[in-house]
Amino acid sequence: MTTTALPTTRRRPVISRRPLGATVGVQVFLVLLTLAFLSPVVWALVSAFKPAASIISAPLAFDPSALTLENYTRMFADVPIGRGFMNTAVVLVIKGSVTLFFAPLAAYGFAKYDFPFKNLLFGTVLITLMLPTIVLIIPLLLEMKALGWVNTYQALILPGAVDAFAVFWMRQVIAAVPDELVDAARVDGCSEIGIFTRIVLPVIRPAMAGLAVLTVMNIYNDFVWPVVVASSSRMATLQVVLSTLAQNITGNRIDADYATVTGELLAAASIALIPLLVIFILLQRHFINGILAGSVKG
């Protein structure tokens, strides 16, 4: 079977294929799967509006007349969620930008160049990926102490700012970019960094979108390291705030029986969920645009 290159293909020829999505079986499958994925979260979102006691005692009951905002009001009164959002936002923007630029850059260096020790260096990257992060926390913490960075933004941003996994993944992706593209650009007089910004980056845009999604998720939901290094109330990120709240479920807090704190936690989690969903939906457009804009395949 021979293939002919179609360099002018700009759009995925959806028309020429029988749309898979049309099959009833496929649709049903996707809907069921979606239900499975969404139902626990929907349950949580809905339950946040139920009276706290009934979340525990009647989890599947839904009484529209009994809906209440008590979980939210209690949560806003007790939980420093605004502060958590702010700190998370700062870390997200700075750390995210750093990763999204420098990781593909490094990946490009590893993928498209040959230089001494390249394999060795990359191998070390791989080993770190396999090392359980929990044990690295104590030495990292000692390092933060020596630098005077405990409870600072630097401590939240810099370690892992250029994520090894991101480099690993992007290297995968960039390696698949045809070398002719790179060589052609070089022949055309493009500077080395220009090749990266003008040729490589646009080509790997779908993967970059995926990386962006992942990076945002990871930073937003990171909780082990922030709890350890920056858990003062001033520096607490959203996740730290949430885990402190969860700790109260078994703590001896007044009016903090299991049900009340669960209600507050569900309310807080619902609020925490929304910005991420919004960001993600917005990024979705880039995702699609990246595909439609066409990847030049040769």
Next chain:
Amino acid sequence: MTATVAPPAPIVVEPTPHRGGKSRLRRAGAPYLFILPFLAMFAAFGVYPMIFTLRLSFTSWRGSGAAEWVGWGNYTYLLQGEAFWASMANSAVLWLLIVPIQLTIGLVVAVLLNSAKVRLRSFYRVAFLVPFVTPLVAVAQIWTVVFDQRFGAVNTALNALGLPDIGWLTTSTWAKPTLALLFLWKTTGFIVIILLSGLQSIDASVYEAASLDGASRVRQLWSITLPLVRRTLLFALVLQTLAVFQMFAEPFVVTQGGPYGSTTTAGLYLYNHITRADLGTGAANSFLLVIFVMALSLLFVRLLRSEDK
């Protein structure tokens, strides 16, 4: 058509005369410059802790004072003890419960999403990623409440169907599957994204030609998609293997390793050393884990690597 990577040394084409020597230098120096930011961070916050941990694994440091050298002591304690192997076994079982299912479902969904109509596609993508996006602490609480033996939604539903309560999180038999379900639910969306990215790098023209040749949908899936997406599948496989064996946050928050240690994964067992201030053993444990996972990954690469055409 294959490409060869041109070696950096003798550059044949000099586009404009005045760029001569500089261009070569720039070309040779470029990779170092590109990887420098990454390497600098990596050395500071990745290599240093790693080496520190290695040193630590040969001592019995308890977090204060001097650390006593014990050589291989920690390693022998772990390898000869039951608990280490039990934690590895727990992780292995979880791996079996999670990875095959996840890769299959993930691939199927990715293929479907790759070809479905645009609007629905983005809705599904968002929907499948919602669990990944939800903070773990909240998910853990949701799971604890939903799977509660007496009051949980799941058992309530079972009871409505006439079935008895199941101790999802309180019995050794069911704790692992319930935890596996949590992990599956949480991370499959992410795998779909990775596989989707991989699928989208496959040229549409290949499918076109196959359709023209009369190959059916399924046949195309089998003979074209699968081999070409192999690299991405392998990537996802290694990724999730790493994740499952390091899994710590989920069992920590939901089951605390119980009941009776049935959900004490390799990662959680490691963490327990740290909470007991047995830092040397924790360090040794993590290197054992690294070696094991590396070996496993190598195995996967060997088994699944194929000649790329």
Next chain:
Amino acid sequence: MPHPDTTLLPAFRAGTRGSRALAGVVSLSVVAALAACGPSITTGEDDEAPQPAETVASDPNVLQAPSEESPSGEITIWDRSGDLFNVFDAVIDDFNAKYPDIVVNHEAVDIDAKLQNALITGTEVPDGVFLDDAKVAGFADYLWDLSGVLDPYLADIAPQKVDVASIDGAVYGVPFDLDPGLLYYNATALEDADIDATQIETYDDLLEVARQYKEARPDSGPIHLEQSAFLGQLQLEMYASQLGTSMADADGELRLDSPEYEQILTFLDTVRAEDLGTRAEYLSPTDIETLESGEQVLYPWAIWFSFATQQLLPETAGDWRAMPLPAWDAGGPRSGAMGGSSFVLPKEGESSELAWLFYEFLMFDEAGYTAVWRPNDVYPNGLNTSIPSYLPAMDGPALFGPVDALGGQALWAVAVEAGKEIPGGAPIPPWWAGAVDYLGNDLQRMLDGDLTPAEVLAQSTQDIQANLVDRQ
């Protein structure tokens, strides 16, 4: 389709021999360079060198009290968030009445999660921390020896509290609360079944009462059986402390395999075997439900169960009473200690001596302890989930009033009397929390019916010895 000649794991492809050799050199030098960071590594032989005897005054590990008239400075105090945080917060003003120049930064912290990291890295170390007694010994290396400053008070502190905070003659915590175990019982429900619980004197009596109640109410499981491994172990140690024993003796030797533990476990196993118990985690929804419905009516637990009767059991409010625990043998001690906390002072704190003044005021100054236990927003009739461990305070007037949820019972008197019965001699080893994986879990297995008492003791002894004691 173009495919570059690279694979997933290039490190495992043959690297050049040169780069491998260089890698070796590089890593060695890096290791050497990094040898300066991190803890110094010894061979362990240095520890054998004999130390000159140090007096209390010259021992650098012993805290010295400040000598100025009106000490000044700032201290950071950590407490768990919750009702107790509010209680202590309210006392700061009283403290400042006596020491106006000491500023107290009171922080609500998840101590279990943060203390260890703070101590190991020496970052943001508080001056004083509220810590469960079970954990004090585990942190001893980081803490001030308080035997010097506590010396005038030691004789007047409940012996059990001194024991749990002491290692080799050094005392590492300022004892806070004495938590005597009590038998909480649902008087109303029992009376409805014509049972007078106040007649109970031994655990055999308790079993009898449970059997009678079960006859009257077949769906019940009258006695509480704890399902959490940690709390189960804590309760077990309460029973043991009644018998003057504990997991390990003062030298750290295990003494689980003993007739005392055998007796306790047999009792628990009997409750299980005869179906006389309700198995639930402390104050979980199941626990609460069965307490409210009258299925569970006998709760041998620390005094702090009173929190539940006041906050979590609205339907049975007023039905509950507290009495001393049954004795194991007729005439034996009718209480043991369960839980309890102390205040510890990390050596790396900046103003530890000032923090000592704070705790000295709280615990040994009448103005202080009265303020701690007095009525406040949280406990309108006074803090009644514990009693002081300082004998003059215990002997003084009741610091908290009658408890409505207990039908207006004078809980203070019951608790003080019980507290005085707690025998000493029950130190807590540093690996106590780690033992939960073995003893705590094995106990739960026994309550599942999978192990016999003898098996639990044998198995736990073996596991704890191999995994915890031997690796200290």
